[in-house]
Amino acid sequence: MxxxxxxxxxxxxxxxxxxxxxxxxxxxxxxxxxxxxxxxxxxxxxxxxxxxxxxxxxxGKSTKNRVHLDVTGTGGTTRDQEVERLLGLGATVFEDRRKPNGGGWVTMLDPEGNEFCVCRAEYERA
Known part of the structure; x- marks a missing residue:
């Protein structure tokens, strides 16, 4: 088949x-x-x-996104560095779900309020 x-x-x-x-x-x-x-x-x-x-x-956007992007850094940047860089571009933090052990993610909003998550890259988890 x-x-x-x-x-x-x-x-x-x-x-x-x-x-x-x-x-x-x-x-x-x-x-x-x-x-x-x-x-x-x-x-x-x-x-x-x-x-x-x-x-x-x-x-306009009225409810939570049903689909969203999960993004990670590239080239050795960390999740936390990416969060700071994205804040500088105009994103905002919606929910900070980082954990004391380094795990977790940050849910951010783009300039029109669309949710996306910044996660740790594979090289950062290794």
Missing amino acids: AVHMIDVHFVTFDCARPYELATFWRDATGGELHPETQKDHDEVLLQGRVNLLFIKVPE
């Missing part, structure tokens, strides 16, 4: 200001805005290891 699979094409964010939110995530992830991106577009694509698509919608 043949195995059928799908590829995830984009992770899509509904938002009020697609360009601004895409630039936050660009700075956070190191991705690149699609070359045809304009500040006034209703859809902005951020290309990277995971493609993120930001689409303008009229309604």
